Amino acid sequence: MRQHLLAIPLLALLAAARTAHCGDSLAVVHDGLGAEWGAIPVHALEPAGDAGANGADFVSLKVANDGEAMYLLLTVAGETLFQETTTGRLGNDTTLYLDGDANPATGRSVGGIGAELALRFGDRAATVYSSGGFGTSLSVFEAGYVGLPTHTAETFEIRVPYRTDSGTLWRTSANVDFYFFDSLSSDRFPNSGSFRYAVSPDPVAAPAVIPIARAEGTGMRLLVQNILNTAPKFDPEPFARILNAVKPDVVAWQEVRENDWDDADIHAYFDAHYPAPAGRVWTLARNSDSVTMSSWPVLDVLPLSGNHAVHIDLPDDVSDSDLVLFNAHTPCCNNDSGRDFEHDQISSTWRDLLNGTGPFAIDPGSTVVMAGDFNMVGFRRQLETMRDGLIIDNGTWGPDFSPGRADGSLAEVLTRHTHTRRAFTWYSPGSAFGPGRLDWVLYSEDSADVLRQFVLFTPDMTAPDLAAAGLQAGDSLASDHMPIVVDFAFRSPGVPLDAFAIR
Ligand SMILES: [Ca+2]
Ligand SMILES: [Ca+2]
Numbered sequence: 001m002r003q004h005l006l007a008i009p010l011l012a013l014l015a016a017a018r019t020a021h022c023g024d025s026l027a028v029v030h031d032g033l034g035a036e037w038g039a040i041p042v043h044a045l046e047p048a049g050d051a052g053a054n055g056a057d058f059v060s061l062k063v064a065n066d067g068e069a070m071y072l073l074l075t076v077a078g079e080t081l082f083q084e085t086t087t088g089r090l091g092n093d094t095t096l097y098l099d100g101d102a103n104p105a106t107g108r109s110v111g112g113i114g115a116e117l118a119l120r121f122g123d124r125a126a127t128v129y130s131s132g133g134f135g136t137s138l139s140v141f142e143a144g145y146v147g148l149p150t151h152t153a154e155t156f157e158i159r160v161p162y163r164t165d166s167g168t169l170w171r172t173s174a175n176v177d178f179y180f181f182d183s184l185s186s187d188r189f190p191n192s193g194s195f196r197y198a199v200s201p202d203p204v205a206a207p208a209v210i211p212i213a214r215a216e217g218t219g220m221r222l223l224v225q226n227i228l229n230t231a232p233k234f235d236p237e238p239f240a241r242i243l244n245a246v247k248p249d250v251v252a253w254q255e256v257r258e259n260d261w262d263d264a265d266i267h268a269y270f271d272a273h274y275p276a277p278a279g280r281v282w283t284l285a286r287n288s289d290s291v292t293m294s295s296w297p298v299l300d301v302l303p304l305s306g307n308h309a310v311h312i313d314l315p316d317d318v319s320d321s322d323l324v325l326f327n328a329h330t331p332c333c334n335n336d337s338g339r340d341f342e343h344d345q346i347s348s349t350w351r352d353l354l355n356g357t358g359p360f361a362i363d364p365g366s367t368v369v370m371a372g373d374f375n376m377v378g379f380r381r382q383l384e385t386m387r388d389g390l391i392i393d394n395g396t397w398g399p400d401f402s403p404g405r406a407d408g409s410l411a412e413v414l415t416r417h418t419h420t421r422r423a424f425t426w427y428s429p430g431s432a433f434g435p436g437r438l439d440w441v442l443y444s445e446d447s448a449d450v451l452r453q454f455v456l457f458t459p460d461m462t463a464p465d466l467a468a469a470g471l472q473a474g475d476s477l478a479s480d481h482m483p484i485v486v487d488f489a490f491r492s493p494g495v496p497l498d499a500f501a502i503r
């Protein structure tokens with residue numbers, strides 16, 4: 001970071017000798033959130049309103065880098081969907097042109113720069129250009145760039161690796177010249193010329209590895225995963241290795257097709273590959289393609305469209321209350337009305353349970369967890385109805401409420417991978433979509449603490465860590481959704497964690 005550089009006179013002298021000011025190395029956790037960007041200066045600002053009604057209206061930009069990638073924290077005016085062009089879904093048709101040798105005579109001559117790479121956000125595509133300007137088209141996956149969040153937002157954290165996943169090193173100089181243009185809005189950023197970023201050579205320390213072992217004091221370990229069209233039935237071993245490496249008390253699976261795998265099949269799979277912890281038995285709860293396996297007794301199961309709520313009787317040495325788990329696999333892709341409906345249904349069900357008017361009775365101090373494949377590739381209101389109690393269709397589903405009781409909103413489990421600062425939960429190299437964060441875990445933080453959390457992405461684990469866990473490098477790729485693991489400790493609402501004896 002710049003402050004660090006200034007503290008070292010020799011490096012300060014070297015920095016002064018450069019033609020452009022040095023950029024900022026930053027340990028970016030690529031999760032679509034800008035929390036770690038506070039000390040990074042704003043690279044550029046421009047007014048809102050110099051744009052048409054549709055598409056992106058750029059307003060501000062920060063830039064940082066590590067040894068592998070440039071990161072852009074791009075803010076637009078108004079809710080925008082990063083990876084769609086459809087105007088009815090608040091899409092954009094932005095192209096980011098990048099001149100990776102800061103030489104207008106090489107690459108594609110466009111807008112005063114010579115671009116080696118063009119990234120098209122809404123189109124989910126890219127082009128790399130030879131020094132003579134010859135273009136080769138790439139999919140978003142081949143290009144390797146990722147913009148998060150995958151739902152509508154006004155600020156996007158965009159990771160642009162120096163080498164595309166198809167192998168082209170497009171950045172070959174310290175300086176990178178670039179600009180944005182959205183053909184839907186006709187907004188250009190900057191309005192003329194280009195930005196220059198001087199990539200910082202300062203190294204960024206590798207992230208601390210998150211241990212796979214259960215955190216001390218954990219009351220319940222939860223595993224959440226969409227298992228890709230009943231994949232364990234056809235490819236049992238990777239999922240068995242994951243279960244045994246992670247050792248969850250409760251498993252929330254989605255995309256378990258009922259006609260492929262009935263209850264007896266699932267019980268047989270668990271008995272063969274991952275028997276319940278000593279002294280316990282698996283209880284299965286399901287509706288449609290959502291399946292919960294609980295090693296503690298189940299009090300109630302409530303079907304909710306393609307999802308379900310399961311009321312789990314936590315033992316006294318884990319909690320002095322119980323758990324209501326909403327296991328969700330809400331509608332995919334551009335089915336926003338279907339997602340609105342099911343998210344409202346889940347949220348209002350929790351409101352009614354809290355109010356004592358729900359379909360079954362709960363202890364008022366129960367912890368709620370809403371977890372699963374929320375397919376968050378549309379409007380952010382679909383996250384807000386679950387997290388914040390902001391019901392989308394109040395006429396059908398009733399008033400807004402505080403899902404976290406006195407705390408207001410539910411808390412988000414902020415997942416990242418065990419071995420990197422990546423946070424995507426969905427990864428499908430053959431797809432037209434880049435990696436995304438589609439899966440969520442929300443919980444009531446007045447009654448539960450998260451002691452450990454991670455997304456298991458085995459391709460980025462080290463060989464010794466894979467071996468120690470009994471995992472293989474390809475195990476996470478047995479599904480397009482990665483396993484999410486969360487260690488919870490429970491307490492009475494409003495009582496601090498250390499006031500509740502952890503046994
Ligand atoms: Ca971040
Ligand atoms: Ca603008």
Ligand SMILES: [Ca+2]
Nearest residue numbers: 103106107114
């Ligand atoms: Ca160039």
Ligand SMILES: [Ca+2]
Nearest residue numbers: 050188189191
């Ligand atoms: Ca502009």
